[in-house]
């Protein structure tokens with residue numbers, strides 16, 4: 001996750017005082033922190049959204065982890081110093097014991113987030129979500145009414161999700177909007193950002209399209225690079241203004257770590273009055289962030305207990321929590337993909353391998369490379385920076401984003417650069 005607002009607040013501080021603030025010191029024992037775990041507790045969903053990575057539908061899926069098994073896994077996660085659980089699905093509110101699971105997690109002092117489509121949240125459900133003490137609830141909105149209902153394939157979905165935002169907000173729950181951009185909904189981004197302001201929503205999560213599940217089937221509709229850059233410019237400008245005015249709004253992005261170098265470039269172009277030292281301090285902070293953290297700081301457990309490097313890697317399983325504890329699976333680098341993801345410098349080739357910003361971006365999102373080329377270490381075809389911007393003198397040829405034609409590329413994980 002790329003926290004735009006955090007950098008903009010620091011830049012606003014530098015804008016006022018001339019000095020980039022020192023990084024906050026990690027708490028004692030901070031190096032012992034395990035990954036954030038996104039946990040798909042149920043695959044069933046009342047919707048069948050166009051970009052769903054879980055390919056969910058409204059029927060039961062057999063073999064899902066029982067409540068008792070979830071509890072056992074949670075004990076292991078706690079002992080492994082996992083700080084955050086994002087409870088997801090499918091639609092997690094369709095799981096009958098979701099509030100028992102949340103109560104257990106809360107009692108164990110996890111930070112707990114809920115990732116929901118919001119359509120099931122009426123007044124009584126909002127009361128339950130608020131009482132459960134979720135630290136954060138993310139609700140997906142893919143555009144304004146017409147666009148969202150089309151994406152979600154349900155008339156009225158937008159109104160129900162927006163009502164959920166209001167119901168939770170009224171109960172003091174921290175709420176965020178989650179927006180996945182494609183060529184089909186990019187035009188609604190400005191209006192959604194305005195909606196966020198009007199509704200005083202706490203957070204806006206902008207997700208680039210990743211090529212998993214239905215997101216892969218629809219990859220031919222991924223936003224073009226120009227549209228992506230326009231969207232990022234708008235997000236940066238919006239977050240910058242919020243930081244200048246001291247508004248407590250959070251803007252974050254996911255699934256495209258080229259956002260880091262692009263921010264550096266945006267700041268150079270738009271805030272040239274800041275001193276070279278401030279620009280260099282920002283660069284160092286971005287290097288410390290380091291880009292993509294799948295398999296390192298982000299983990300996924302699916303509804304069947306399979307462990308993946310993140311939610312977009314459901315076609316690559318590292319092990320199952322019924323057979324081995326999560327902590328053992330996560331520490332095991334005998335899997336070549338996991339070894340590569342955990343390498344100090346990932347063995348990424350192509351234009352990413354020669355990129356001047358590799359230390360910031362980390363080679364970006366490996367799933368897109370693997371889905372299009374079969375090689376997990378090829379260039380990320382979703383990078384929207386030009387050859388000149390990344391300091392390579394290629395002939396402009398790129399891995400092309402081709403439409404999905406059925407079937408899946410086999411996972412190719414050579415240990416040498418692709």
Ligand code: SF4
Nearest residue numbers: 352355361363364383
């Ligand atoms: S070329 Fe690769 S490493 Fe460089 S910014 Fe783009 S995605 Fe990141």
